[in-house]
Structures are given as C-alpha cells and as structure tokens.
Amino acid sequence: AQSVAQPEDQVNVAEGNPLTVKCTYSVSGNPYLFWYVQYPNRGLQFLLKYITGDNLVKGSYGFEAEFNKSQTSFHLKKPSALVSDSALYFCAVRHTDKLIFGTGTRLQVFP
C-alpha cells in the first residue's frame, strides 16, 4: 500500500537558518510525491512535486525538495527560513486519483 511518513510532529528553527522537514514514502511503482503547506484557517497550498528527472526539485517561496530513491525520502528544504514560513507542512504521494497525506509537520520559525 502507498504511504508517507513524516517522523517529526514539529520542527523549530531560527530565522535565517536552513530548515529541513522530513518525509519518507512507501510506494509500488513510480513515486509521484508532493509537498503542500497549510496556514491557519486556510486550505492547502501546493509547493512542489517530484514526478521524474532531477532529484532536486525547486518550488514556490524558495522551497526545494530532494528526492532520494535509495532512502525512499523526499525531504523539504529551504536555505534560509523566514518567520512567515511558520505553518503546517504535508507530504503526499499520489495513488490513482487521490493523494495520500502524511500526518503533517508543524514548522515554527523563531525570530
């Protein structure tokens, strides 16, 4: 069965420091992986996706993600965190017509 795991409920980082939000996946077949962000009382905003090709995917708001097939990981990264990046982040894998989401990681960026 397709699944994703986000091992950290919360990640704390100081503004200006690099951030990483972890995601591992389990899929049969080609992995189609996505990252979304959710701000309070809002829907999900698409950040980036990996379909095929380069293992480093660049997305919105300066975020990028590194696909690692041998470690079955798809970690979200940003070189320099902003306080405004504080939000709930979801990793997801596409299976047929639906997205299967991880449990989410709350990112807190401190000034």
Next chain:
Amino acid sequence: KAGVTQTPRYLIKTRGQQVTLSCSPISGHRSVSWYQQTPGQGLQFLFEYFSETQRNKGNFPGRFSGRQFSNSRSEMNVSTLELGDSALYLCASSLDPSGGAFLGTDTQYFGPGTRLTVL
C-alpha cells in the same frame, strides 16, 4: 485565473441534519476531489469526480455522497450528521489532461475549505 472556491466557508449544524457543500474548480479543470481534515484522522480522501462520474471513493459511510455537474462544479452531501463529522472539508481540482487515463502526475489545487461544526 481564479482559484478553487468553496461555499459556504463555515457551517453549524445539529446531529441528524444534512448538509450540502459546494466547490467550483479552477476554470478548465475537469477533476474534482474532496478530502476531510480532522485533528485525529488527518487528511482523508472522500471521493473524486471526472466528467460527472465518480472515479474513486474513500472509506467513508454511504452518508457521504457527491456529484459533479457538466460545468465541473461539484457538491458533496452528508446526511444524518454525527458529531464526528465535524471537520474541515477541502475540495481540490486538477486539469487531468489525460482525459481519464490516469497518469498520476497532475497537481491538485485546493480551495480554502468549509469548516463544518456539528452540535
């Protein structure tokens, strides 16, 4: 281009009532999916529609139903509401250029959600 819109944004109902939520996809998008988000269960897939046909359904009871109209707008209905139905209901649309031959590469864009509270 306008994003996915959902109406209403907030709803308060009592147990036993029924509710209808509406979703208008991004112009040109033909696939509409619905998800339920709760603190306990996280984000769970409800169903997906393409060309007025339900293509996929999640593990929810028959009280949850939906439909899609010819203009791709979608509604979901929950009958005989229970306290546990309190959740944020999210709608997502995607272009699905494959015309039904699912590729899995399409991006789903989400609306702001409808917050349903059942008392």
